[in-house]
Amino acid sequence: MRNKNFWITTLAVLLVFSLLWGFGENRRAADFRTASENQNQRSFSDFVSNLDSLETNLAKSRVASTPLQQLYYLGQTSLQSEITVKDLSLLPAEEVGLAYVDQFLNQIGDFSRSLSQQIVKGDQPGPEQEETLAAMHDRLIEVNRKIQEVAVNLQTSNIVWVDKPSPAWMPGAQTAAVATQAKEDGVKEPSSLRASLEQLDASLQKLPPFTYSGQTDTHAVPEPLGLPDLKVKEEEARQAAQEFIKAIGYQNTDLKLSTPTNGVFEGYSYTAENISIDVCKRGGVIIFFRDERPLGLQQLSAEQAAAKAVQTLQAMGWKSFIATAIEDFGGYIQMDAVYVQDKVRIYPDKIRLVVTKDNGQIIGYDATPYWLFHHQRTLKPQITAKQAQSKLRQDVKIKENGMAVISLPGYAEAFCYEYRVHKDGEDYLIYINAQDGTEEKIQRIVITPRGEFLQ
């Protein structure tokens, strides 16, 4: 009997403890839910108000009569578009996010930025650009209106963030369970904020994206400029790969064909022990090579390794290249081999290399930039070196100068005079356009633990 009482008491005590524990956990979970709800609410409120001022700034930029005023509002527009994209990225979304809303907001930022750059150079926007800006504004008004509606719904009805069924007995289920409200006409209102945003995203998907010059979707070029048209067969590709590997310093490598690659650089992919190498079908050129062999003892300095790599390139037939952007990682270096035409550095046409410091062997080779951008260029400056130099500030000290082709946002490039200048204890690279004398680009040089780096 006593024994039985003992067990009942123990179980009762345990039950009380587990109830208390469960209650505590539940409270904690509720706190976390509130914290994340607050975070979501805040991001969305930020998004709503920033989107609204984006729309206002874009409207003002269309009527500003002086270039300075126009520049100011376009600057605000591009900044505001970046902020709204950021706000949007903080909201709960599906795996792929709200791709079309993002794309639309990014295009506004992108376009207003390229217009600003044009105005800085003294060119007023043309009628076509004005039209694009007006069309963007029209679409933005619609998007803004829709978002304002969602914001009002969020306040007036019990809209939740994410549609997720939650058991009815759970505390907080009231808010999560309230959902679909059928409108009088029978159209279903989205029951969660995410669903509303996805609906907006889907409506934008149906509209064509804007096209304009100076677009900066740079992650993939539609058509490589440097690739030969002629397609090679597998045997020829294998031959090219063998020759390349021999030039790198390997004898008799047994290459295995692996899954072919698709897309812009469609081609054959081979592997050997530590090696993988991709050969493009067009022209049978090597686009990518990686050797993952272990590194030996450091024997060379970073500069010696870079020089050795340039020699290897020369032996392969890449005659006119120089080493730039050398970064020393210890056992190996990363560098760019840049093409030089008539003493002008063509920065877009580069081959990225990884070179060992044990014997200067190339273990990484990425020629995609070269094949994407290389083409015949006529390089005739319209202004003299003296005229270009007069565009620089008086208080900078010129340390080096030369000529270069640099890439601009989008696929554009500019032929420039390049100056390495010194001011207040820091070095900068300044580029003056060789055609019209405008200042195209400023880069700050800092020294990281691995070498000089451009910011």
Next chain:
Amino acid sequence: MSLHSRKALLLGVIFLAVLLVVSSLSYAALGDRLLARGSRGPEVTELQKRLQMLGYVVGPIDGIFGRQTESAVRLFQKEHGLAVDGLVGKNTVRELKRLTGQTVTTGGKAVGYKNSDVNLLARLVSAEAKGEPYRGQVAVAAVVLNRVKSPQFPNSIPDVIYQPGAFSPVANGQIWKEPVSSAIKAANEALAGTDPSYGALFFFNPAKTTSMYIWSRPQIIQIGNHIFAR
């Protein structure tokens, strides 16, 4: 024993004790003495911190040169073309200090480490592709950078990585683990511009993915267990 000699002995003991204390204090900076298995002290702590900064697993940072610290030193030496002896001498210290130093202006003014993006990117690569071939690790980093450049995604590395729902290591907390050294190397290579994925915006493991959307994307290349797609 006479009183005199006892005094001398006492003095000797005190002298030795002081010498011991002073010597351990003066060895406070990394590089002042050869460190090896069994060494202890603040310079070992510094060694462990610097190794960890570069992604070498040293275990707890406790100022004791133990087995894990030794294998981290050996791996560091192997991956940096130094003699692999597990001893921390002049060359190892110089290389370690150089690679974990701050960025300076051309005039020599320190402006910070400037590596927070590299670190975050390396954490993602480490969590997503630790066991993958090195090329696949660079490609994962490149996908993040391609998204930064694409108008369909946010515009900075943290925004892309933390975009809700974008990467599973963020959702399950794996991203908070220290990155492995190969992931840091891969992140640096991708940041320099190398893209072995040829412009991919997505990657997935075909054995584990059922998402229709991801399968519908045009595939570019398979590296290790990952398919990279646009």
